Amino acid sequence: MDKITRVGVDLAKRAYQVHAVDRAERPVLARPMSPQRFEQWAATLPTGCVVAMESCSGAHHLARRLRLMGLDARLIAAHFITSFRVQGASGKNDANDAAAICEAASRTRTRCVTVKTPEQQGWQGIHRLREGYKEERTACINRIRGLLAEFGLVFPQSPDALRRVLSDVLEDASNELPGVMRLGLQRSQAHWRVLDDEIAWCDQQVKLHVRQDRAATRAAQLHGVGELTASALVAAVGDMSQFKSARQFGAWLGLVPSQNSSGGKHRLGRITKRGDDYLRTLLIQGAKSALLAAPKRSDRISQWLQQLRERVGWQKALVALANKNARILWAVLTREIDFDPEHVPPIPQCKLPMLKAPLPV
Template identity: 60%
Template sequence: MNEITRVGVDLAKQVIQVHAVDAAGNRVTGRTLVRDKFTGWCAQLPHGCLVAMEASASAHHWARRLIGMGLDARIIAAHLVEPYRLQGKSGKNDANDAAAICEAASRPHMHFVPAKSVEQQSMLCIHRLREGFKTERTACINRIRGLLAEFGLVFGQKPTVLQQALPDVIEDASNEMATLARLALQRAWVQWQELNAHLAWCDERIGAHLKSNEQVREAERLIGVGPVTASAVVATVGDFKQFKNGAQFGAWLGLVPRQHSSGGQSKLGSITKRGETYLRTLLIQGAKSAVMTAHRRDDPISKWAYRLREKSGWQKAVVALANKNARILWAVFVRGKAFDAHHVSVKPGALIKASPVMTATPA
């Protein structure tokens, strides 16, 4: 165990595969451990040993535990591990995955995922739960619409229209619905109300996060960033210094164009859509609202978004504003300065030309 300098770990629910190498990269051991014995095996590793694992369920839990034991625990995104599997796609198994994780961790320019704190993951539970309730509510509304359409009852697209009319429709004896259908719709109506109550509870928790966290309040000041987006950004990213600049943060969110460049010719396509899907969706949704109402504001960002919408269309303007907000968020949290909508940025290293000095001519 003293010879081990780097360990690759493939996590699963019940069994954990490890692949350990020495300083020269030679394989020392590779074995399968049951979940209860993994911590004891890691306790025998040298202090500061690098233990890498793939980003998956329970990865942040194990990373926090191993860091507390004095080990250098790191998490790697799954798509960055796959190229290091020597057997390719046809040779995927736990042992080969652990070896690939171990090899990927040795790369000097590998990007690692910082381990999230318990507080971060607790707040993200609210956001994940909220997204699930939203999906269930949409399915419930569509189910009710489909059932009503079977009896020739069709309402407007807005959920509020259906919500106001549904109780009267269930009680209206003039339509052709039978008793059994009314009971079914009554049960669906109760489910809809319960989902609304669950969503309201999640929004209350997010509102409490906004009041108690200074970073969330700073993020919420941006144009196109609401309480939900601000809370999700802080809970997901944590330390913004993990990104060297705002452009890298925007690329991590998948808000930069795809490249297919060769021979000195640059070919850009649609955005990459890599990285954190939830944050990217929230930023784009907030940017849609900001772009559509940009003509009502007089700050430089809104004027820029309005001009871009008129020139390139609102879809490109929305993505551009979402990317700009990502860069602003990075600058606000890394540099420690509050957001100012009227701030004029200056390129690093730009020389400021001094105004000419008036000199008196001799008589």
Template identity: 60%
Template sequence: MSNITRVGVDLAKNLIQVHAVDLAGKVITNRAMKRENFLQWCAQLPAGCLVAMEACTGAHHWCRQLRERGLDARMIAAQFVAPYRTQGKSGKNDANDAAAVCEAASRPHMNFVPPKTIAQQGMLCVHRLREGLKEERVACINRIRGLLAEFGVVLPQSPEVLRQHLSDLIEDAGNDIASMARLVLQRAQEHWQELDEHLKWCDQRIAAHQKDDEQVQRAAELKGIGPVTASAVVATVGDFKQFKNAAQFGAWLGLTPRQHSSGGKTSLGSITKRGGTYLRTLLIQGAKSVVLRGLNAQDDAITQWVQRLRERSGWQKAVVALANKNARILWAVMTKGERFDVHHISVNPSAAMPTGA
């Protein structure tokens, strides 16, 4: 154990596979162990030993536990591990995955995922619950509409219209709705109301996060970024300085164009859509609200830029461009510790340099 310098770990619910090598890259052990024995085995590793794992469910927990024990625990995104599996797609198993993680961790330019704190993960649980409740509410509304349509009752496609008329439809004895169907619709209506209460609770937790966290307050000052987006960004990213510049942060969110360039000819396509879908969706939805409804009677530089872009390229491209700009502004605001200034005019550093510099 004293000769081990690097360990690749493949996490699972009950069994954990480890692949350990020495300084020369020689395999010391490649074995599976039960979950409850993993920390005991890691305690025998030399201090500062690199222990790498894929960024998956439970990885942040294990990373914190190992760092508390003096080990250099790191996480790697799954898409960066797959190319180092020498057996290819046909040879995927726990042992080969652990070996691939170990090999990927040895690369000098590998991008590692910073572990989240317990507070970050707790806030992200609220966001995940909220998204799940939203899906359940949409399913519940569609279920009610389907049941009503079976009896010839069709209402406009608006949850508020359905909410307004549903009680009257259940109580109206003049329609053709069966008595058993009325009981079912009443129970579905109660379920809808219960989901609304759960969503209200989630929104209260997010509002409290904004009230208590100064970073969330600064993020919410941007155009197209509300409390939900600000809370989600801060809880997900944590330390914005892990990105060396704003362009890297935008690329991490998947908001930069896809490239297929060769021979000095640059070819750009649609956005890459890499990274987390949730953050990117929130940023684009917030930008859409600004582009489609929030450009009237505003004369700041960002609004004027969005208006010109919308007229030139259409509102869809303007939405994505504003989302990418918001991501870059977020990085600048968070790393510099400043408040957002809507009238700020950025200066190109090369243009500001004196002649001959």
């Protein structure tokens, strides 16, 4: 066991595939283990041994347990591991994946995912529950609307419009709805109300999170960043200092243009859309409200946003504001300062005009 210096683990529900190497990069162990057997085996590893895993379901929990044992647990995104599988796409299996994870962990340029705390995962769970309830509510509304259309009852697409007339339609005896269908739609209507209550409860918890967390309170001060976005940001990122710069944080969110450059010619395309889809969507949706309210404000960012909209159009201005808000969030949270819409950044020393030395007399 003292010879093992790095371990790659491919996680699954009932079996973990383990691949361990020594200092000379020679395989020492390659076999599957049950989760309980793996934890017992990991306890015998030397202190500081690197144990790498894919960032997947249960990986953060296992990484926290391994760190309590004194091991260097690392999480790697799945798309960084694929290129290290020497067998290619046709040779994918648990053993090859574990070997690829072990190989990826040996590269200093491989970026690892920060291990989340239980509190972060808890708040992320609230956001995922809310998104699930929202999708389920949309499906319920569409189901009710489709069933009513079968009997010639068509209403405007707004959920509020359907909510106002649904009770009267179910009680109206002049339409063709049979009795069993009325009972079924009444149950769907009750399910709709339950989903509304669940979403409202999640919103209350998000508001409580923003009030209790100082970082979330600072994030919610930005134009286009509401309580939902601020709570999701703190839950997903945690320590913002893990990013070296605001530009790196914007790139992690996928808000920077993709590149296809070669030979000194720079070709920029659409945004990369990498990183957290939910967080990126919230930033862009919040930018819409900020862009609509920009003509009513007189601060520097709102003036810049109006000029940008006139120059490049609505959609590009939205993405630009989302990227700008991401960079401001990095600066606000890493420096632990409040947001100032009138802030003027200092001019870098490299861009200051050079003073000419006086001529000798």
